[in-house]
Amino acid sequence: MSILVFVESAEGKIKKTSLEAIAYAKEMGGEVTALALGEIATAELEDLGNYGATKVLHAADSKLNDGIIQAYASVIAHAFEQESAEILVLANSSLGTPVSARVALKIEASLVSNVVDLPDTTDGFKVKRSIYTGKAFALVDMGSGKKIIAIKKNAAEVKEIGGKATVEAFSPALDDKDFATQITSIDKATGDVLLPEAEIVVSGGRGLKGPENWGMVEDLASSLGAATGCSKPVSDMDWRPHHEHVGQTGVKVSPQLYIAIGISGAIQHLAGVNSSKYIVVINKDPEAPFFKAADYGIVGDAFEVVPKLTEAIKNAQ
Amino acid sequence: MKILVCITYVPDTTSKIAFTEGDTKFDKSGVQFIIGPYDDYALARAVELKEAHSGTVTVLNVGEAETEPIIRKALAVGADDAIRVNAEPIDSFFVAKQIASVAKEGSYDMILMGRESIDFNGGMVHGMVGELLGLPSVSPVMTLEIEGNKAKMSREIEGGKEYLEVDMPFVAGCQEPIAEWKIPNMRGIMSARTKPLQVVEPVDSDKATVLDKYELPPSKGEIKMIDAENMEELVKLLKNDAKVL
Numbered sequence: 100m101s102i103l104v105f106v107e108s109a110e111g112k113i114k115k116t117s118l119e120a121i122a123y124a125k126e127m128g129g130e131v132t133a134l135a136l137g138e139i140a141t142a143e144l145e146d147l148g149n150y151g152a153t154k155v156l157h158a159a160d161s162k163l164n165d166g167i168i169q170a171y172a173s174v175i176a177h178a179f180e181q182e183s184a185e186i187l188v189l190a191n192s193s194l195g196t197p198v199s200a201r202v203a204l205k206i207e208a209s210l211v212s213n214v215v216d217l218p219d220t221t222d223g224f225k226v227k228r229s230i231y232t233g234k235a236f237a238l239v240d241m242g243s244g245k246k247i248i249a250i251k252k253n254a255a256e257v258k259e260i261g262g263k264a265t266v267e268a269f270s271p272a273l274d275d276k277d278f279a280t281q282i283t284s285i286d287k288a289t290g291d292v293l294l295p296e297a298e299i300v301v302s303g304g305r306g307l308k309g310p311e312n313w314g315m316v317e318d319l320a321s322s323l324g325a326a327t328g329c330s331k332p333v334s335d336m337d338w339r340p341h342h343e344h345v346g347q348t349g350v351k352v353s354p355q356l357y358i359a360i361g362i363s364g365a366i367q368h369l370a371g372v373n374s375s376k377y378i379v380v381i382n383k384d385p386e387a388p389f390f391k392a393a394d395y396g397i398v399g400d401a402f403e404v405v406p407k408l409t410e411a412i413k414n415a416q
Numbered sequence: 417m418k419i420l421v422c423i424t425y426v427p428d429t430t431s432k433i434a435f436t437e438g439d440t441k442f443d444k445s446g447v448q449f450i451i452g453p454y455d456d457y458a459l460a461r462a463v464e465l466k467e468a469h470s471g472t473v474t475v476l477n478v479g480e481a482e483t484e485p486i487i488r489k490a491l492a493v494g495a496d497d498a499i500r501v502n503a504e505p506i507d508s509f510f511v512a513k514q515i516a517s518v519a520k521e522g523s524y525d526m527i528l529m530g531r532e533s534i535d536f537n538g539g540m541v542h543g544m545v546g547e548l549l550g551l552p553s554v555s556p557v558m559t560l561e562i563e564g565n566k567a568k569m570s571r572e573i574e575g576g577k578e579y580l581e582v583d584m585p586f587v588a589g590c591q592e593p594i595a596e597w598k599i600p601n602m603r604g605i606m607s608a609r610t611k612p613l614q615v616v617e618p619v620d621s622d623k624a625t626v627l628d629k630y631e632l633p634p635s636k637g638e639i640k641m642i643d644a645e646n647m648e649e650l651v652k653l654l655k656n657d658a659k660v661l
Binding site: 114166198235284377 | 430454
């Protein structure tokens with residue numbers, strides 16, 4: 100079985116979620132070819148062999164440095180056909196998801212996004228996808244034709260198996276029509292750890308009383324190598340930037356550990372965090388609904404508890 | 417300026433999710449249905465653009481007769497007319513085909529919708545509609561301004577924002593903070609009753625995926641409470657029991 104994996108990079112490094120996509124394809128028992136777009140160092144691409152890719156197709160044209168949805172869709176469809184691939188695997192992301200929708204029509208494949216587990220092929224080809232913003236799952240049969248599987252974070256575990264991939268230049272003809280959208284500039288958030296990809300997330304809510312009190316949230320996050328997030332009211336009041344808003348209509352996170360400080364736990368917030376592995380809730384109100392969704396709870400004043408926690412973490416390192 | 421806004425009919429965000437018929441059907445009993453929150457942002461922005469640039473907003477829903485209350489609500493917040501494709505929205509591909517078929521008839525300057533529906537969270541329909549119509553598609557769009565024939569948008573990317581420009585017509589999947597949700601006023605509600613709502617039959621489309629069954633996540637275990645004075649214990653638990661540190 101030939102599987103193509105579309106990999107995304109950020110600042111010259113292949114994203115961890117894309118390494119998970121390679122691991123997923125490898126676990127399925129396929130011959131894995133990765134496809135990387137834009138200028139990336141060859142050594143970084145060769146290293147994908149360490150994660151399970153046999154070959155890497157590299158469309159290095161600088162026109163592909165920016166993630167333009169149509170152009171990416173065309174190049175991926177082209178590679179899929181050239182490789183006579185049967186399945187395309189990619190990570191759900193702000194780019195991967197809309198791109199995969201267009202690829203599905205180009206190559207006439209069935210497509211399922213937010214897939215959380217390996218396919219079950221004992222009877223048909225069934226994948227499990229997250230629905231209702233993490234509140235339920237659906238088992239879906241993808242049929243017998245070509246398939247696109249867009250995986251949610253943590254659908255597969257990244258394993259280092261050693262080895263190098265062969266990197267092949269890939270230069271499909273690029274159609275100007277696919278570049279109708281022009282990216283004029285990009286604002287990068289300042290934090291070191293990207294929220295949607297973070298293994299640990301520390302979030303603050305209205306209980307922190309004001310943006311001036313975020314220092315202790317950031318201290319805790321930096322002691323853990325975590326990303327910072329916030330509740331919807333906090334981003335609505337502009338205490339924190341919108342891209343930190345975790346919840347139903349914001350970023351959905353699936354970290355190993357989610358620490359919620361001064362967040363009551365409205366159902367819309369829980370929808371964004373319910374695929375976290377462990378949840379710690381710090382709130383001074385013992386009746387806060389968030390405690391019902393938590394693994395560990397601390398009833399106490401955040402202004403006292405958080406600095407103590409940061410210190411305890413530092414002491415344990 | 418002609419704007420088409422596609423809306424989904426989805427359970428309220430506070431709904432309890434349950435299934436019936438051997439976990440093959442969503443249990444609608446006691447569930448309040450709303451315009452998809454992301455679609456509602458798209459609709460609000462469409463109405464603002466119409467007011468600023470003059471034009472019309474047409475609302476489109478793929479759904480059975482039960483969805484008409486939310487279509488009327490969309491008309492009440494400022495859409496001019498509506499089309500309902502009379503079919504159950506079985507999957508993204510099916511819905512995209514219906515939207516593309518309606519859009520072909522209307523020569524719209526832009527087709528707006530939410531970045532994803534909040535029931536299936538696919539996030540696919542805008543891209544598929546773009547591909548079917550041969551138009552650029554952009555998602556998730558956080559701001560949208562029109563200057564002449566050009567749309568200036570910002571799109572959320574992991575850990576940041578991307579600014580881009582595209583000529584009309586285009587397709588966009590929207591999210592906050594593109595506009596504030598609009599609440600219908602009495603005058604809007606009254607006028608919505610007489611605004612045109614056309615019902616059309618679906619075009620043929622193959623089903624790309626077949627639902628096998630639904631399932632609910634395993635329930636959370638007991639919460640362990642930790643003394644606020646004893647953060648060393650929490651760190652120990654996270655390290656040794658949860659193994660996440």
